[in-house]
Amino acid sequence: MPGKGSGEIDSQAPTAPAGFFRRLEDGLFKQVDASSLAVFRIGFGVIMLVECWRFWEHGWIARYYIDPEFHFTYYGFGWVAPWPGDGMYWHFWLLAVLSLLITIGLFYRAAIIVFFFAFTYVFLLDQARYLNHFVLVSLIAFLMMLVPANRIWSLDALISRRLGERPAEVPAWAVWLFVMQFEIMYVFAGIVKVNPDWLRLEPLAMWLARRADAPLIGPLLLEDWVIAAGAYGVILLHIVGAPLLLFRRTRLPVAVVYFAFHLANHFTFRIGIFPWVAMLGTLMFFDPDWPRRLFERPRQALARLLSSERRVADV
Numbered sequence: 001m002p003g004k005g006s007g008e009i010d011s012q013a014p015t016a017p018a019g020f021f022r023r024l025e026d027g028l029f030k031q032v033d034a035s036s037l038a039v040f041r042i043g044f045g046v047i048m049l050v051e052c053w054r055f056w057e058h059g060w061i062a063r064y065y066i067d068p069e070f071h072f073t074y075y076g077f078g079w080v081a082p083w084p085g086d087g088m089y090w091h092f093w094l095l096a097v098l099s100l101l102i103t104i105g106l107f108y109r110a111a112i113i114v115f116f117f118a119f120t121y122v123f124l125l126d127q128a129r130y131l132n133h134f135v136l137v138s139l140i141a142f143l144m145m146l147v148p149a150n151r152i153w154s155l156d157a158l159i160s161r162r163l164g165e166r167p168a169e170v171p172a173w174a175v176w177l178f179v180m181q182f183e184i185m186y187v188f189a190g191i192v193k194v195n196p197d198w199l200r201l202e203p204l205a206m207w208l209a210r211r212a213d214a215p216l217i218g219p220l221l222l223e224d225w226v227i228a229a230g231a232y233g234v235i236l237l238h239i240v241g242a243p244l245l246l247f248r249r250t251r252l253p254v255a256v257v258y259f260a261f262h263l264a265n266h267f268t269f270r271i272g273i274f275p276w277v278a279m280l281g282t283l284m285f286f287d288p289d290w291p292r293r294l295f296e297r298p299r300q301a302l303a304r305l306l307s308s309e310r311r312v313a314d315v
């Protein structure tokens with residue numbers, strides 16, 4: 001019998017593709033801390049609850065879905081129409097209640113499924129009201145239907161723990177779903193800006209000119225070099241920066257830049273909930289246990305302080 005050193009291929013040894021897929025499977029299905037997914041669930045629920053309030057506060061329910069005599073429906077969805085009477089008000093009340101249930105993690109699975117269909121229905125009502133971040137919200141809600149985001153820090157988890165159910169872990173793919181969703185979103189946001197208009201600094205120059213009366217920075221927003229830095233910087237941030245979020249060494253500085261970018265967008269352009277959803281999604285690139293480690297530090301510091309005080313008192 002030839003030995004292993006004779007050059008004979010061991011039929012029991014996994015081939016390279018098989019080994020790759022085995023490692024991929026192990027990586028996707030290994031159990032990781034559920035706390036980052038829980039923070040995402042809570043943040044998403046709060047953001048959507050605020051968005052429902054904004055629709056009530058600004059009168060957008062009537063303006064966009066009740067008062068208009070007709071709506072520009074999407075192809076194939078002409079059958080989607082607003083509820084009659086006060087139905088649209090009740091619909092947004094339902095969305096608000098569902099957002100609250102998602103936040104506190106009560107009846108989470110049923111709440112997120114109904115939320116997905118209820119919110120997507122609002123999106124499909126009128127093509128003239130198309131917003132990129134509404135598409136993103138529907139995609140996120142769909143992904144949240146697939147994951148156990150209520151495994152920890154939820155009323156569902158409290159009830160389950162009393163019944164002796166699972167530990168506070170989730171499969172890694174449940175986190176990676178959101179990592180890849182936001183990675184694709186960021187990279188695509190950079191690619192679509194590589195077009196003649198954007199490279200000629202429009203419509204960014206027009207948008208910034210409308211904010212020229214802003215205190216302190218207003219005059220700068222009219223400078224060509226500021227506009228060019230913004231236009232080309234955004235492309236670089238998304239196309240180059242977004243992939244760097246996937247690597248531990250570059251993750252934190254790039255995330256800080258992204259947070260500064262989203263906050264600047266919020267205070268400069270007032271573009272609704274998108275900056276907050278994007279910042280929430282950016283947090284998903286960090287290790288799944290980052291919230292637990294963050295919350296543990298004050299507790300550990302307090303425990304050390306109390307321990308030192310007891311030692312002093314004993315002396």
